[in-house]
Amino acid sequence: MSISGKTLERLSLYRKLLAMQSLGKEDSVYSRQLAEWASGTPAQVRRDLMELGVAGHQKRGYQVGQLLTRINRFFDAPNGTSIALVGMGDLGRAILKYVRGDREGFRVIGIFDNDPSKIGRIIHGYRCESVDGLKPAVLARCADMAIITTPAEAAQSVCDSLAATGVRGFLNFALTPLQVPEGVFVERVDISTALEKVACLVHGESSHWAASPHEDEFGHRQGQAEGEH
Amino acid sequence: MSISGKTLERLSLYRKLLAMQSLGKEDSVYSRQLAEWASGTPAQVRRDLMELGVAGHQKRGYQVGQLLTRINRFFDAPNGTSIALVGMGDLGRAILKYVRGDREGFRVIGIFDNDPSKIGRIIHGYRCESVDGLKPAVLARCADMAIITTPAEAAQSVCDSLAATGVRGFLNFALTPLQVPEGVFVERVDISTALEKVACLVHGESSHWAASPHEDEFGHRQGQAEGEH
């Protein structure tokens, strides 16, 4: 049995929350606490951790250290993950900065753009290369995955080039879905859709549909903290 | 009956795809085509459009113009949407540029940061204000929604201030979930989780779990175009 995408997202969140909360705090945690932080339910937390294969203790809950170790081992590849980044607009730079600064385990093997004014410039410590040389460069340096932050028009051809070099995973910020060969994964992050969704909900609350006042349409449980005490 | 979040996301995507593809092209479209572009199924497209209340024609499919008008009316509020933007790092700037440049119907009513070197500066045409004055400023100018791109530590207090001014929707890019009062919506976009997900899948493909080679765990149908012809 495989771990689902939803569970995977929550595990990633638990890791983040534990890392934040555990600095100089308790060294054990109950499913109830983790659920509260993550805006989920205790049952779901227990289920997720069960799938991960960590066992808790009926009196003390889960060991934070053990939990972190286990989640880390699950996510982090032994040799790290090499990334090619295509599109050096504001968004590309934001992500480069994040990957470069905060994250162990990720190596940026190249950053690319087609804007002559950017090519050759150093951005957050990397020299920006022309997207014309994308394929040979990535072929030579072997990216495990790629992050695409280009305009929609350019995304598919960039993706094709990268897939041809053996890149097997894409994080796609372009405003269009990507067509990829079998066995290649695409995770799409659509900022404009997210924006429209919030705008729509804010206005439509009473007009478009009859939304429950206690819970939105997206599984976010709200006011969890308030209900607690 | 209300339209679900998933459907809403797809409708937003259809609109985008139609706007791109329809420039000087056919003025009608089949569910089959739309599904192919959106990496979905024809049945789902028909279902989505049914929920939206547009009717197609058995011979000609759906009228692109009518479809766009209908989706626009569904999403776009008559008086537009006013937005407060908090956190003026690379990501905040990327989003500001997007909202300002490409999008009708959104008004930025203020941009905020706590970095003295940013306060007072003009960014993409807006003067950056101190987050210290966030509450009175937003109270005076009435934001429908807010976009938070601050570090995790700052996000909750920023959110509390904004919620107190009557902001009813948040787009949260901070690396932590937000606790909000009832009736307030939060859409979270977690870039770091998305990154970890792809990395995990790229490496784990064969080791962690037995993923089907034809389809990933996340409902992205891959190789749809290939299967078509």
Next chain:
DNA sequence: TAGATTGTTAATCGATTAACAATC
């Protein structure tokens, strides 16, 4: 008619939640 598409219902699938025995 023959072929293709829509609109919609029923069946399936997957994810979440409730519930509770086992345990400390």
Next chain:
DNA sequence: TAGATTGTTAATCGATTAACAATC
């Protein structure tokens, strides 16, 4: 013991897909 929590199964819920009559 009494009370609380874990681990896990069964029930529920929601979303997707299959299927097909109606229509052009």
